[in-house]
Amino acid sequence: MVSRVIPVETFDLVIFGGTGDLARRKILPGLFRRFCAEQMGGDSRIVGAARSEMDRDAYRSFAREAIAEFDPDAAGHETHLETFLDRLDYVTIDARGETGWEDLAALVRPEVIRAFYFSVAPSLFGDLAERLHRHGMDCDNCRVVVEKPFGRDLESARALNRTIATYFDEHQIYRIDHYLGKETVQNLMAIRFGNMLFEPLWNSQYVDHIQITVAEEVGVGGRGEYYDRAGAMRDMMQNHMMQLLCLIAMEPPAKFEPDAVRDEKLKVIRALDHVPSTDIVRGQYEGSGDCPGYRHQVGNRDSNTESFVALRAHISNWRWAGTPFYLRTGKRLRERASEIAIVFKDAPHSIFGAEAGRHRNILTIRLQPNEGIELGVTIKEPGPGGMRLIDVPLDMSFAEALGPEDADFPDAYERLIMDVIRGNQTLFMRGDEVEAAWAWADPIIAAWEREEAQPLPYAAGSAGPDDALMLMHRDGRRWREVKA
Numbered sequence: 001m002v003s004r005v006i007p008v009e010t011f012d013l014v015i016f017g018g019t020g021d022l023a024r025r026k027i028l029p030g031l032f033r034r035f036c037a038e039q040m041g042g043d044s045r046i047v048g049a050a051r052s053e054m055d056r057d058a059y060r061s062f063a064r065e066a067i068a069e070f071d072p073d074a075a076g077h078e079t080h081l082e083t084f085l086d087r088l089d090y091v092t093i094d095a096r097g098e099t100g101w102e103d104l105a106a107l108v109r110p111e112v113i114r115a116f117y118f119s120v121a122p123s124l125f126g127d128l129a130e131r132l133h134r135h136g137m138d139c140d141n142c143r144v145v146v147e148k149p150f151g152r153d154l155e156s157a158r159a160l161n162r163t164i165a166t167y168f169d170e171h172q173i174y175r176i177d178h179y180l181g182k183e184t185v186q187n188l189m190a191i192r193f194g195n196m197l198f199e200p201l202w203n204s205q206y207v208d209h210i211q212i213t214v215a216e217e218v219g220v221g222g223r224g225e226y227y228d229r230a231g232a233m234r235d236m237m238q239n240h241m242m243q244l245l246c247l248i249a250m251e252p253p254a255k256f257e258p259d260a261v262r263d264e265k266l267k268v269i270r271a272l273d274h275v276p277s278t279d280i281v282r283g284q285y286e287g288s289g290d291c292p293g294y295r296h297q298v299g300n301r302d303s304n305t306e307s308f309v310a311l312r313a314h315i316s317n318w319r320w321a322g323t324p325f326y327l328r329t330g331k332r333l334r335e336r337a338s339e340i341a342i343v344f345k346d347a348p349h350s351i352f353g354a355e356a357g358r359h360r361n362i363l364t365i366r367l368q369p370n371e372g373i374e375l376g377v378t379i380k381e382p383g384p385g386g387m388r389l390i391d392v393p394l395d396m397s398f399a400e401a402l403g404p405e406d407a408d409f410p411d412a413y414e415r416l417i418m419d420v421i422r423g424n425q426t427l428f429m430r431g432d433e434v435e436a437a438w439a440w441a442d443p444i445i446a447a448w449e450r451e452e453a454q455p456l457p458y459a460a461g462s463a464g465p466d467d468a469l470m471l472m473h474r475d476g477r478r479w480r481e482v483k484a
């Protein structure tokens with residue numbers, strides 16, 4: 001099988017924050033990979049724009065180093081790299097000042113697609129948008145890409161939406177949630193809506209419950225200051241986990257088109273019940289051995305911020321009433337592993353008797369590592385000795401099924417940036433979706449702040465606080481052991 005790469009139209013992409021960590025680790029290496037895949041059409045150009053004083057050559061060296069460090073295949077593409085670097089330019093700019101803006105306006109071409117990637121702190125989004133407008137760089141053919149965090153509550157998200165909307169229409173705004181760019185997450189939609197097999201069973205009549213786990217092995221690292229103001233609820237639950245929940249729970253959209261999909265996701269968020277404090281567990285990791293604990297890492301001995309959260313959510317609609325969604329995410333857990341598990345109900349009657357045990361079909365969507373999908377089915381254990389049942393996986397590891405070439409997926413950022421150029425907003429969050437997700441999260445966070453709730457300590461390298469296990473045990477269920 002040969003990958004089908006669809007070239008995109010010629011574009012000028014300006015990366016505000018072009019010298020930042022995200023540009024270095026994801027955006028520049030991602031663009032290089034798309035260039036190698038011959039997807040950077042015509043004479044498309046990339047302009048780094050940031051506060052650092054540097055010239056074009058210095059920026060090219062910066063990009064060369066970033067690509068060498070973060071694209072494992074770069075070494076085999078030396079000739080491509082030189083041609084790619086020729087497409088790069090740089091402008092020293094201050095989002096809040098006046099320097100650099102005329103230079104930038106002279107660089108971006110009016111006749112091609114223009115994309116402005118706001119890879120800077122959200123407090124600068126308004127300044128950037130206003131200056132782009134003032135210097136005549138906004139036009140119907142241009143797009144802005146905004147990074148997370150999109151607000152820290154409903155009020156701030158609304159304010160951000162209003163600010164950007166002063167200068168750009170909703171169809172020009174691309175709010176990135178890189179989880180939506182993951183191959184498997186899109187496969188979730190293909191599996192649901194491209195097959196007859198699953199959709200008839202995709203409801204509370206057949207699904208016992210759903211588990212979503214996003215576990216990280218690392219701690220807060222160098223992001224301590226930001227993280228301590230956010231916590232797992234704001235950093236992961238309100239956005240990434242919520243988006244995954246929406247894709248699982250939404251009704252089939254009439255078409256695979258941006259607003260059709262986003263309308264259905266929005267309905268899911270609006271149908272979520274308030275989560276009472278009895279259905280939520282918050283945790284904070286402790287130090288062990290050489291690993292410092294959370295409070296030490298963020299330099300705040302009194303921090304009540306959670307590095308772990310687990311909760312039980314209910315969606316009040318016809319499809320899902322009675323089927324709980326258990327979500328958990330945290331840092332410094334046993335392994336870096338993320339998956340969604342659709343756990344189907346037991347067969348209504350076991351003809352094999354009690355000794356055959358309890359067996360269930362589970363559809364598992366692994367997000368990381370080793371993206372893939374697995375369907376657990378019950379079969380007879382081979383050999384003599386009567387009808388003993390076992391569960392085996394029907395495994396669909398993409399690498400095995402498609403061959404290494406086709407399973408070499410673009411990184412989520414690569415895919416999403418190309419979607420921006422194509423003008424396809426399907427995998428980006430709409431303003432009302434983000435606001436609805438904050439409207440759901442706000443009362444939960446407000447209650448913690450009001451009560452000065454203390455997160456439960458958990459050991460680094462564990463599965464989180466024991467109370468998170470109880471959240472499911474009390475319902476007669478248990479978390480799956482999510483393995484890397």
Ligand code: NAD
Binds near residue numbers: 019050120149
């Ligand atoms: P960073 O601190 O490493 O880089 C910030 C960039 O913004 C630098 O290029 C800096 O020169 C530029 N900048 C700062 N103030 C400026 C100003 N006044 N005018 C012009 N440029 C200015 O940040 P980062 O980690 O690259 O993150 C950028 C954005 O992406 C943030 O909103 C962050 O929350 C988001 N994000 C980052 C990551 C990540 O992995 N780094 C992941 C998800 C989201």
